[in-house]
Structure formats: C-alpha cells, structure tokens
Amino acid sequence: MATKTLNVGMIGYGFMGRAHSNAYKQVGQFFPGDYRVVLKAICARDEAKAKAFAEQWGYESFETDWRKLIARPDIDVIDICTPNNLHKEIAIAAAKAGKMILCEKPLAMNTPEGVEMTEAVEKAGVANMVWYNYRRIPAVTLAKRLIEEGRLGRVFHYRAKFLQDWTIKADLPQGGQGLWRLDVAAAGSGVSGDLLAHCIDTAVWLNGAMSSVCCMTETFVKERMHTLTGKVEAVGIDDACIFMGKFANGSLANFESTRYARGHKAQYTFEINGEDMSISWDLHDLHRLSIYDYKDESKLRGWRSIHVTDNSPDHPYMANWWVPGLAIGYDSSFTHQVADFLMGLETGKPQGPTFRDALETQQILDCILASAKTRQWVDVPKT
Ligand code: SOE
Numbered sequence: 001m002a003t004k005t006l007n008v009g010m011i012g013y014g015f016m017g018r019a020h021s022n023a024y025k026q027v028g029q030f031f032p033g034d035y036r037v038v039l040k041a042i043c044a045r046d047e048a049k050a051k052a053f054a055e056q057w058g059y060e061s062f063e064t065d066w067r068k069l070i071a072r073p074d075i076d077v078i079d080i081c082t083p084n085n086l087h088k089e090i091a092i093a094a095a096k097a098g099k100m101i102l103c104e105k106p107l108a109m110n111t112p113e114g115v116e117m118t119e120a121v122e123k124a125g126v127a128n129m130v131w132y133n134y135r136r137i138p139a140v141t142l143a144k145r146l147i148e149e150g151r152l153g154r155v156f157h158y159r160a161k162f163l164q165d166w167t168i169k170a171d172l173p174q175g176g177q178g179l180w181r182l183d184v185a186a187a188g189s190g191v192s193g194d195l196l197a198h199c200i201d202t203a204v205w206l207n208g209a210m211s212s213v214c215c216m217t218e219t220f221v222k223e224r225m226h227t228l229t230g231k232v233e234a235v236g237i238d239d240a241c242i243f244m245g246k247f248a249n250g251s252l253a254n255f256e257s258t259r260y261a262r263g264h265k266a267q268y269t270f271e272i273n274g275e276d277m278s279i280s281w282d283l284h285d286l287h288r289l290s291i292y293d294y295k296d297e298s299k300l301r302g303w304r305s306i307h308v309t310d311n312s313p314d315h316p317y318m319a320n321w322w323v324p325g326l327a328i329g330y331d332s333s334f335t336h337q338v339a340d341f342l343m344g345l346e347t348g349k350p351q352g353p354t355f356r357d358a359l360e361t362q363q364i365l366d367c368i369l370a371s372a373k374t375r376q377w378v379d380v381p382k383t
Contacts, residue, residue, distance in 0.1 A: 002028065002032065002033065002034060002035055002036035003034055004034050004035050004036070005035065005036050005037075005038050005076075006035045006036070006037050006038065006076050006077060006342070006345075007038045007040040007074055007075050007076045007077070008024055008037060008038065008039055008040055008041075008075075008076070008077055008079055009040055009041045009042075009043065009063075009069045009070070009072065009075035009077070009078050009079070009099075010039075010041070010042050010043065010059075010078075010079040010081060011043045011044075011066045011069065011078065011079065011080055011081060011082055011086075011090060012043075012044065012080070012081030012082040012083075012104075013042060013044045013049060013050065013053040013081070014081065014177065014178065016081040016104050016131070017042070017053065017081045018057070019133075019331060019334050020079055020081060020102070020131070020334060020338075021039065021057040021059075022331055022334065022335075023331070023334035023335040023337065023338045024037045024039055024338060025037075025039070025057070025058070026331075026332075026335045027335050027338045027339050027342065030320045030321060030335060030339075031320055031335070031336075031338075031339035031342070033339070033342050033343065033346060034342070034345075034346050035342045035345065035346070037338065037342075038060070039057065039058055039059045039060065040059065040060050040061065040074060040075055041054075041059055041060065041061045041062060041063055041069055041072065041075060042054045042057070042059040042061075042062050042063075043062065043063040043064065043065070043066050043068075043069045044062070044064065045064055046064070047062075047064050050062040050063070050064055066086075066090055066093075067093065070090075070093050070094050070097045070099060071097065075099060076099065076100060077099060077100040077101065077102060077127075078090065078091075078094040078099045078100070078101050078102075079101075079102045079103075080094075080101065080102070080103040080104055081104050082104070083180040083186040083187065084104075084106060084108070084109055084186065084187050084188050084193065085109055085185060085186050085187075085188065087103055087104070087107065087108055087109075087113075087117070088108055088109070088113045088116060088117055091103055091117045091120065091121070091355075092116065092117060092120045094126075095117075095120040095121045095123070095124040095126050095128075096120070096124060098124060098126060099126060100126050100127040100128065100345075101121060101126060101127075101128045101129075101355075102128075102129050102130075102131065102341065103117075103128070103129070103130050103131065103355070103358075104130075104131050105130050105131055105132050105197050105198070105201070105358065105361075106130075106188070106193045106194075106197040106358070106361065106362060106365065107130050107355060107358040107359060107361070107362050108188075108362055109188035110188060110362070110366055111359070111362050111363050111366045114355070114358070114359045114362040114363075115359065117355055118355040118356050118359050121355050122355075122356070127341070127344065127345060127350060128350075128354055128355045129337070129341050129344075129350075129351065129352070129353065129354060129355075130353045130354070130355060130357070130358035131334070131337060132197075132198060132201040132202070132353050132358065132361075133333040133334050133336075133337055134198050134201075134202055134268065134283070134333060135201065135202060135205055135333075135353070136317070136333045136334075136336035136337050136340065137283075137286050137287075137330075137332075137333045138287065138308045138309075138315055138316045138317050138318055138328070139281055139286060139287055139288060139289040139306070139308040140202065140281060140289075141316035141317065142289050142306070142308050142315060142316055143206060143272075143279050143281060143289055144205065144206055145316070146277070146279065146291070147206055147207075147272075147279075151274075151276060151277050151293070152272065152274025152275070152276060152277045152278075152279070153274045153275035153276035153277070154250075154274060154275040155207060155247075155249055155250075155251040155272060155273070155274045155275075156251055156252065156273050156274065156275070157251060157252050157254070157271070157272065157273040158203055158206075158207050158247065158251055158252070158253050158254070158270070158271075158272050159253070159254040159255070159270065159271050160199035160202070160203060160254075160255050160256075160268075160269065160270040160271075161199075161255070161256045161257065161267065161268070161269050161270075162191070162195035162196060162198060162199055162256075162257040162266075162267070162268045163256075163257065163258055163261035163264035163266075163267040163268075164191075164195065164258070164259045164261065164264060164265060164266055164267075165259065165260060165261050165262045165263060165264055165265065166259055166265075167182060167221070167239065167259040167260070168259070168260055168262065170221045170224075171225075172224065173224055173225040173226065173227045174224040174225070174226055174227065174233070174235060175226045175227040175228045175229075176227030176228055179227060181194055181237075182224065182235065182237060183226070183236075183237075184235075184236030184237045185236070187237060189237060189238060189365065189369060190217075190219070190237030190238035190239055190241070190259075191237075191238055191239065191240060191241050191257040191258060191259055192217070192238050192241045192257065192365055192368060192369060193365055195257040195259075195268075196241055196243075196255060196257045196365070196368070197361055197365060198268060199255055199257065199268065199270065200255070200361045200364050200365065201353060201357075201358070201361045202270060203247075203253065203255075203270070204360055204361065204364070205352075205353070205357075206270075206272065207247050207249065207251060207272065208247055208248055208249050209247065209248040209360070209380070209382070209383070210245050210246065210247050210248070210253060210364055210380050211245075211246050211247065211248045211379065211380055212245055212246050212377055212378065212379045212380060213243050213244070213245035213246075213253070213364065213367050213368050213371055213377070213378055213380060214243060214244055214245065214371050214376075214377045214378070215241065215242065215243035215244075215368035215369070215371040215372040215378075216241075216242055216243070216372055216375075217238035217239075217240065217241045217242075217369070217372040218238070218239055218240045218241075219235050219236075219237065219238060219239050220239045220240070220260055221235055221239065222234065222235055223235060238369070238372070239258065239259055239260055240256075240257070240258035240259070240260055241255075241256070241257050241258070241368065241372070242255070242256045242257075243255050243368045243371070243372075245368075245380075266283060266284075267282070267283060267284055268282075268283035269281065269282045269283065275294075276293070276294050276295055277291060277292065277293050277294060277295075278291065278292045279291050283330075286329070286330065287307060287308050287309055287327040287328070288305045288306065288307055288308065289305075289306045289308055290303055290304065290305050290306075291303070291304060291306065292304075307325065307327075309322075309324055309325050309326060309327055309328075310324045311323060311324050317332070317336050317339075320339075356383075359383065360383050363380060363381060363383065364380055367379075367380050
C-alpha cells in the first residue's frame with residue numbers, strides 16, 4: 001500500500017509530455033510501491049493548451065509560467081519535457097528550490113551546460129534522472145544482464161544505428177512546436193543529440209566508457225523557412241551523423257544516425273560481438289533479443305531469437321505485466337523508468353541514468369561534433 005505521495009509538476013506537453021504522463025498513470029497499477037504518483041500540475045505557455053492537456057490527462061491544475069510551478073510548495077518533482085535550450089535554466093532553478101528532477105534527453109545543449117546542471121543537482125542533493133528510456137525495454141535490460149554475467153567474453157565490436165526519414169522534404173519548416181528539433185537554437189544539434197544520444201547512452205551502459213571518436217556529419221537541406229520568424233534561415237543542425245570510435249575495453253564502435261533513410265521511421269538497432277556470444281536488438285521488434293552463443297553444441301549453434309515476455313524474474317520487468325508470450329511496447333519503457341526512479345527513492349539507491357551518467361553521453365556528443373568540425377580524431381576526456 002502506498003503511504004507516500006509524489007506530486008509531479010510537468011513542463012511541456014508534446015510527444016514526451018504524453019509519454020511521461022502515461023507512465024505516471026500506469027506505474028501505480030503495474031509497479032505498486034511506497035509512492036503514489038499524483039499528476040499535480042502541467043505547465044505550458046499557452047493557457048488553452050495547458051488547460052486542455054490537464055483535462056485530457058487528469059492533471060489537477062495548470063500553470064503558464066514554469067517559475068511559478070517551481071515555486072509551488074505542493075510540487076515534489078519537476079519533469080522537464082521542453083526543447084533542449086530550456087533544460088539548463090529550469091533544472092538549475094528546480095534544484096535550487098529543492099525539487100527532484102526528471103529531465104528529457106539529451107541532458108543539455110552541450111557539456112558546459114551539463115556540468116552546471118549536474119553540479120546544481122548534486123549540490124542541492126535532489127534526486128535526478130534523465131529519460132534515456134530505451135535502457136528499460138526488457139530485451140535491452142536482458143542484454144545488460146547477459147553482459148554482467150560475463151557471457152560475451154572479450155568484446156570486439158559495438159555497432160548501433162538510429163534511422164528515420166521524416167525531414168527529407170526540403171519545404172518542411174524549422175522551429176516552433178513539433179519542429180524545434182530542426183532549429184539549432186532550440187535543439188543544440190540534430191540527429192546526434194536527438195537520436196545518437198540514445199545509442200550512446202545504451203552503449204556506455206552496456207559496454208563501458210568510450211575513449212576516442214572520429215565523426216562526419218552532413219546537413220542535406222541547408223536552408224529552411226523558420227516558423228517563428230517567417231524567414232528562410234540557414235539550417236544549423238546535423239541531418240546525418242556517422243562516427244567510429246574506440247571503447248575503453250578495446251572494442252571498436254560504429255554508429256550512424258540520420259533522418260534521411262527513406263523507409264525507416266525509428267529504426268534503432270544495436271549489435272555487440274563478443275568472443276563467446278553476439279547480441280543484437282531492433283526497436284522495430286523490441287520484445288525480441290537475438291543471441292548467438294558460441295558455447296552451444298556445434299550441431300545446434302545458430303542465431304536464436306528470445307521472445308522476452310516470460311513473466312518470471314528472468315525477463316526484466318515482465319513479471320509485473322500480462323502472461324507469458326504477450327508483449328508490451330515502447331510506452332512501457334517510460335513506466336519502467338518511473339518505477340525505477342521510485343524504487344531509488346524507496347531504497348536510497350539512485351537509479352541511472354542520473355545527470356552525472358548523462359553527462360558522459362553529453363561529453364561524447366560534444367567530442368563527435370568537434371571531430372566532425374575539425375576532421376580529426378578526438379579523445380574523450382575521462383569523467
Ligand atoms: C525524434 O523523432 C524522436 O522522437 C526523438 O526525439 C526521441 O528521443 C526518439 O526516441 C524517437 O524519435
């Protein structure tokens with residue numbers, strides 16, 4: 001029985017606002033614990049939209065000024081779902097006000113901002129987490145367990161891709177609601193911060209720190225109409241980003257993301273090749289983990305596809321859902337993230353990725369963009 005409440009104040013109401021709200025609503029039903037999550041307030045600049053969102057998702061109240069939301073004594077946790085250029089100011093103000101913080105990815109526009117944010121939450125001693133949700137898809141968490149059990153042996157290769165195709169049209173504007181991801185002033189970067197950030201977070205979590213990178217980026221559409229100014233303006237984001245690199249464990253990295261891969265909507269894939277086992281995963285088939293185990297008898301050896309839906313503790317998170325064989329989806333990864341955040345509060349053991357963990361991803365992002373600019377290899381500073 002929940003004996004405590006966690007009052008959420010969420011800033012932003014776009015795609016992520018919906019994904020997080022859904023998670024807050026589901027978590028108590030599927031992962032009951034000490035805390036009851038209360039949708040206390042939603043904040044958005046446009047009053048009509050804030051009100052409509054509050055009504056649709058069941059928030060008790062709404063605000064139009066995030067500073068007012070942070071000042072409210074009845075809010076425990078601030079959830080930042082705004083464009084990236086607002087993360088820093090909001091997070092630092094929330095930390096100073098003693099609020100816990102859940103921040104959308106990437107943590108910041110760049111590493112110096114990320115450092116300030118991390119220092120602020122650590123100084124304030126407030127619980128914090130960044131929404132790198134893909135770690136908590138059961139098949140991906142199972143991959144982590146297999147690696148921790150030492151099943152892969154020495155790792156040689158880690159390759160990841162995140163492919164989309166939604167910005168190919170040259171007359172798609174940049175900026176404003178929904179399209180801020182194309183505006184460098186709001187997003188900080190393009191596919192690197194938006195998509196590769198996920199791949200890097202998962203990679204560092206599964207395979208450890210990266211030591212060096214070499215990258216190339218491309219902006220295929222150089223100018224777009226800006227929704228806010230009405231003028232045709234230069235495009236400052238990377239439309240595609242490809243990098244190779246090395247992990248501290250000696251394995252080689254091969255990463256690609258683009259929004260120009262016609263036919264691919266959100267194809268996030270990774271494959272890890274170890275001496276004893278290879279693992280691969282594909283977001284389009286998210287409940288499956290493919291493995292090749294060299295320790296199998298030679299006559300039976302081959303790639304096998306594990307349907308990660310068993311409701312035993314062997315399949316992460318699944319015991320809390322339906323019955324074996326019935327899959328869950330993308331949305332559940334956010335529910336798992338909230339469940340783990342609450343578990344961190346209950347046990348006093350913070351669950352990652354914390355701001356500090358996400359700072360490592362931020363640093364790699366800065367290094368790949370610096371490498372693309374200078375056309376040189378860049379060493380990733382040790383964190
Ligand atoms: C972009 O289209 C996007 O929505 C990202 O912002 C998300 O982080 C990613 O999970 C799916 O694609």
